[in-house]
Amino acid sequence: MSQKMFNQPISRRDLLKAAAGTAGALWAAACAPPAVAPTAPAKPAATAVSTPVPAVPAGPQGTVTLVHPQVIQTLDPNIGVVEVVRSVTGHMYDQILELTADGKVKPMLAESWKAIDPLTWEFKLRKGVKFHDGTPFNAEVMKFTIERILDTKYNSLQRTYWVALDSVTTPDENTCVIKTKTPMGTMPYTMALTTPVHPSVGKDPAGFPAKLIGTGPFKFVEWIKDDKIVMEAYDGYWAGTPKVKQIIFRTIPELSTRMSALEAGEVDIVLEVVPEDVKRITAKGTIDVQTVETFRTSWLWMNGQRKPFSDVKVRQAIQYAIDLDDIAKNIIAGVGFKARAPVAPKVFGFHPSLPPYTYDPTKAKDLLKEAGFPNGFETTIVGLAERGGYTRFGDAGEVVIDQLSRVGIKAKPIQEDPATANKNLLELNWDMTFAGSTAVTGDADNGMGRLYLCSAKRTGWCSDEVDKQLMIGRESTDQDARLKAYMAAQEILWREGPSYWIYHHYDTVAVNKRVKGFVGRSDRQLRARDTSL
Amino acid sequence: MGVPQLTMIRYLARKFLHAVLVVFGVMTLVFIILRLLPGDPAYVLAGPIATQEEVDVVRKALGIDRPIYIQYAYFLRQIATFDFGRSIYNNNVPALDLILERMPATLELVVPALILSVILAFLIGILSALRVGTWVDGLMAGLALAGQAAPSFWIGPMMIIVFARNLGWLPTFGRGGLANLILPIVTLSLPLFAVTMRMVRSGLLETMDKDYVRTARAKGVTEKLILVRHVLRNMLIPVVTYTGLQLGHLLSGSVIVETVFAWPGVGRLMVESITNRDYTVVQVSVVVFASLFVFINMIVDMLYVVIDPRVELA
Numbered sequence: 021m022s023q024k025m026f027n028q029p030i031s032r033r034d035l036l037k038a039a040a041g042t043a044g045a046l047w048a049a050a051c052a053p054p055a056v057a058p059t060a061p062a063k064p065a066a067t068a069v070s071t072p073v074p075a076v077p078a079g080p081q082g083t084v085t086l087v088h089p090q091v092i093q094t095l096d097p098n099i100g101v102v103e104v105v106r107s108v109t110g111h112m113y114d115q116i117l118e119l120t121a122d123g124k125v126k127p128m129l130a131e132s133w134k135a136i137d138p139l140t141w142e143f144k145l146r147k148g149v150k151f152h153d154g155t156p157f158n159a160e161v162m163k164f165t166i167e168r169i170l171d172t173k174y175n176s177l178q179r180t181y182w183v184a185l186d187s188v189t190t191p192d193e194n195t196c197v198i199k200t201k202t203p204m205g206t207m208p209y210t211m212a213l214t215t216p217v218h219p220s221v222g223k224d225p226a227g228f229p230a231k232l233i234g235t236g237p238f239k240f241v242e243w244i245k246d247d248k249i250v251m252e253a254y255d256g257y258w259a260g261t262p263k264v265k266q267i268i269f270r271t272i273p274e275l276s277t278r279m280s281a282l283e284a285g286e287v288d289i290v291l292e293v294v295p296e297d298v299k300r301i302t303a304k305g306t307i308d309v310q311t312v313e314t315f316r317t318s319w320l321w322m323n324g325q326r327k328p329f330s331d332v333k334v335r336q337a338i339q340y341a342i343d344l345d346d347i348a349k350n351i352i353a354g355v356g357f358k359a360r361a362p363v364a365p366k367v368f369g370f371h372p373s374l375p376p377y378t379y380d381p382t383k384a385k386d387l388l389k390e391a392g393f394p395n396g397f398e399t400t401i402v403g404l405a406e407r408g409g410y411t412r413f414g415d416a417g418e419v420v421i422d423q424l425s426r427v428g429i430k431a432k433p434i435q436e437d438p439a440t441a442n443k444n445l446l447e448l449n450w451d452m453t454f455a456g457s458t459a460v461t462g463d464a465d466n467g468m469g470r471l472y473l474c475s476a477k478r479t480g481w482c483s484d485e486v487d488k489q490l491m492i493g494r495e496s497t498d499q500d501a502r503l504k505a506y507m508a509a510q511e512i513l514w515r516e517g518p519s520y521w522i523y524h525h526y527d528t529v530a531v532n533k534r535v536k537g538f539v540g541r542s543d544r545q546l547r548a549r550d551t552s553l
Numbered sequence: 554m555g556v557p558q559l560t561m562i563r564y565l566a567r568k569f570l571h572a573v574l575v576v577f578g579v580m581t582l583v584f585i586i587l588r589l590l591p592g593d594p595a596y597v598l599a600g601p602i603a604t605q606e607e608v609d610v611v612r613k614a615l616g617i618d619r620p621i622y623i624q625y626a627y628f629l630r631q632i633a634t635f636d637f638g639r640s641i642y643n644n645n646v647p648a649l650d651l652i653l654e655r656m657p658a659t660l661e662l663v664v665p666a667l668i669l670s671v672i673l674a675f676l677i678g679i680l681s682a683l684r685v686g687t688w689v690d691g692l693m694a695g696l697a698l699a700g701q702a703a704p705s706f707w708i709g710p711m712m713i714i715v716f717a718r719n720l721g722w723l724p725t726f727g728r729g730g731l732a733n734l735i736l737p738i739v740t741l742s743l744p745l746f747a748v749t750m751r752m753v754r755s756g757l758l759e760t761m762d763k764d765y766v767r768t769a770r771a772k773g774v775t776e777k778l779i780l781v782r783h784v785l786r787n788m789l790i791p792v793v794t795y796t797g798l799q800l801g802h803l804l805s806g807s808v809i810v811e812t813v814f815a816w817p818g819v820g821r822l823m824v825e826s827i828t829n830r831d832y833t834v835v836q837v838s839v840v841v842f843a844s845l846f847v848f849i850n851m852i853v854d855m856l857y858v859v860i861d862p863r864v865e866l867a
Binding site: 284 | 590591594605606608610614654655710713714717721724725726727812813814815817818821822825828829830
């Protein structure tokens, strides 16, 4: 503000005029139709329906906009297992093998695979696959991709899936042979995570976003951080050109904004719809909500390293003291269902017939008495941060605390921010904790091997017998033997009760009905590769 | 001319030195506070399903396995060379780049919000003061109260529901054209408008009772001239001070507005970085914000001289 302004006389009328002008301009702007259409056309449903559907579609058409609540930090498909990153890159890249929506493994970039012997796997690769810039995909690229994941400088979290690897060789252009030091029964599921990247990408993750060249059905167009990622159909895709011309991923962290954007028709597909919203958003008939069983399970762990949870009787008492029906009915309805095992039913290795612990407070009290706690004890519970929304640990925690108090266990809730909570969790610095995990590969080795092995040091409880079974599960290349081993491991976990399994999660995905062919996935990825408008 | 110019240069030089010291102090404080906070970025980065080995690998890669004084020495070296380090969480991208690439989005909200709220605050504040005690004044007082009382995390979603979802006039979220700006800017400017408007109003009323105003009236100066020459200039200092400080608060207010409207700005980045213990990004954003704060205060100090000739550069 300059001095001049204050020296010029301003009349009251001028002031009022200016005020009216500003208000009027604002009003006009507010009333005007959006100057720039946000992402999708403003009334997509109407235009899509009114356009006559040609008998032979003339190439890819229209835009599908997906929303993920998570922020995208990287678009490097092999550095971690974050759902949103896999969702986005799943459109631009293919995997060696494909994990289907309900968790089965089938051919993708590899047409066939087999275990020649327990330590040797052979993958026959699809011929004629090209990256978006024309570079051919071959066995060398596959070798490069795996070696990149293993490079310590690159620091990939997927490295742990490959601890058994010995060597990768390429006898010819379309054959890749993988030797392991110990048998690796998880190989097919690991290959469903392994995403061949363009041979020109280096091993420095910082340089990655500049080189988003994949073999998938969509080509990278632009990435505006924290805002959107745009991709367009690749006409040279080996499985045929996609039907949709453009795929856009948007980041909307706030739940109510996500829902409003969906209802306003600005976006098409939204993850993590809460049950309270379902009735409203489906009322108009333009939006469908899909409920999908996922690979995710949540539980209440008891730290078996600490007293009194080192006593199996105390752990079992807690199993009997919690009324899971109550939680299932009042807390998790719509976001999950009663858990019966440490991994979800869709995960390979799930035990379908473990008898659930019945709600029996009297038996719980008896067990506590036998363990030497006739009047119960005091303890703490962590991990209760989220209320409402997706995990609902906060809400479930209140019910659990109340139910435990009825058998004399006074559990005090402790709130921690994520960084502190993660540290304490991994250092076993807790009595009881709510936690959950998605078996990202759809295999019990990911859901159980990582958590219940003694070497994992995660629950504070472990046993040689469980370790033995989990190692058979990890190493055997005979899928039936693996299944048997996981059954045995789960039976022991059930008996010993170090973990109170609470619920297997659903994913609720809202889809605008103009999008056809979208299928929600158990691994919690959003994939619109095969959709049409 | 030589002496006042020299005074000005000396004044500016001293202010600048002050500013540098303040920013350095803030940086050191933030460095210490971040490391005193419980929680460990390695655990966040490795994720909740990581093993101890994975965490150790990450911690070593980040250099946070070293003693804190060594980390501080590295930190000082980084500052001296203007290399502010790389983001722990964003794949080693330089932290300053992360902030600078999001800065335009934040300024796109903050600057218009500041201008809009100040202009409206003056217009309506003056109107209220001139019409003191009437229904106009009452209505505006009510508006100001509502603007101050209603938090932006409530106003924002309400605006979205009314203007975007139900009426369909404006987009619900995201950065894009002019239409995308309206809801977030209005949400952001409302609290600042409310307070500034009340300050303008009470400042005017207070000044209008002063002796020199009465003298001016006695001399026969018109009401218009009294308002502009005598009243407005004399009540400006507190308003300018407050508005300068508010720019800082607008920046922090943008944290909520950016989250509600899915706006890709610095505020959201900062919150995520604090939750993730992304030390470098938090440090750099604090440096940027602190520098902005200090810079604005310098401007405010200099404005005093322009507004009130009695204030001297000392």
